[in-house]
Amino acid sequence: GENVEQHPSTLSVQEGDSAVIKCTYSDSASNYFPWYKQELGKRPQLIIDIRSNVGEKKDQRIAVTLNKTAKHFSLHITETQPEDSAVYFCAARFSGGYNKLIFGAGTRLAVHP
Amino acid sequence: EAQVTQNPRYLITVTGKKLTVTCSQNMNHEYMSWYRQDPGLGLRQIYYSMNVEVTDKGDVPEGYKVSRKEKRNFPLILESPSPNQTSLYFCASSSQLPGPTSGNTIYFGEGSWLTVV
Numbered sequence: 154g155e156n157v158e159q160h161p162s163t164l165s166v167q168e169g170d171s172a173v174i175k176c177t178y179s180d181s182a183s184n185y186f187p188w189y190k191q192e193l194g195k196r197p198q199l200i201i202d203i204r205s206n207v208g209e210k211k212d213q214r215i216a217v218t219l220n221k222t223a224k225h226f227s228l229h230i231t232e233t234q235p236e237d238s239a240v241y242f243c244a245a246r247f248s249g250g251y252n253k254l255i256f257g258a259g260t261r262l263a264v265h266p
Numbered sequence: 267e268a269q270v271t272q273n274p275r276y277l278i279t280v281t282g283k284k285l286t287v288t289c290s291q292n293m294n295h296e297y298m299s300w301y302r303q304d305p306g307l308g309l310r311q312i313y314y315s316m317n318v319e320v321t322d323k324g325d326v327p328e329g330y331k332v333s334r335k336e337k338r339n340f341p342l343i344l345e346s347p348s349p350n351q352t353s354l355y356f357c358a359s360s361s362q363l364p365g366p367t368s369g370n371t372i373y374f375g376e377g378s379w380l381t382v383v
Contacts, residue, residue, distance in 0.1 A: 159308070162306070187371075187372075195376070195377075196356060196374040196375060196376050196377055197309070197356070197374050198374070199371055199372070202371075242308060242309060244309075253311065253314070253324075254311075254372065255325075256301075256308040256309040256310070257308055258306055258307060258308040259306075259308050
């Protein structure tokens, strides 16, 4: 069935280090992969997304890579800062439903000064 | 300002007492949906709506109802709440863009914390 697996569930890094979160998806026809950041007590907010026709996208300190053959995509945060501490969700748009996103279970990232 | 507004933000209720969580968006979006967020399970879709009078079940619809009488509003109804419906609920909306190469930014409301005792 439709599924998105996200790893790790928790990630702790030192300020300035890089953080990588990985997701795999089950539907080979998926064509859109957003990443959401949720700060404590707040709503999820889109931070970056990638469509199936590109392999990598960057926006300042964050980047997302997509490997369609292996059906996985990753979020990369470089030069982490304490304000990057949050829960990050990956998602994949499945072809069977209108704008249906299946979310991963989330990764709690802690950046220590 | 683009907004998705949901109310109430916090609610404690008792088992079996009907409640409604309202959701309204000001972006003229066709698509609206409800999610619940539980620890370790991420965001799971409850119901979604393609447009006025068009609704369909998501992944966890049991115990919930929705309606879409107007484009901007998409209330979530719990006819007989039970403790397993204690959760954080998010309403979301997005425009309906055609084609597999078009992205779909989903805007979330601020969330409604619901506790059923």
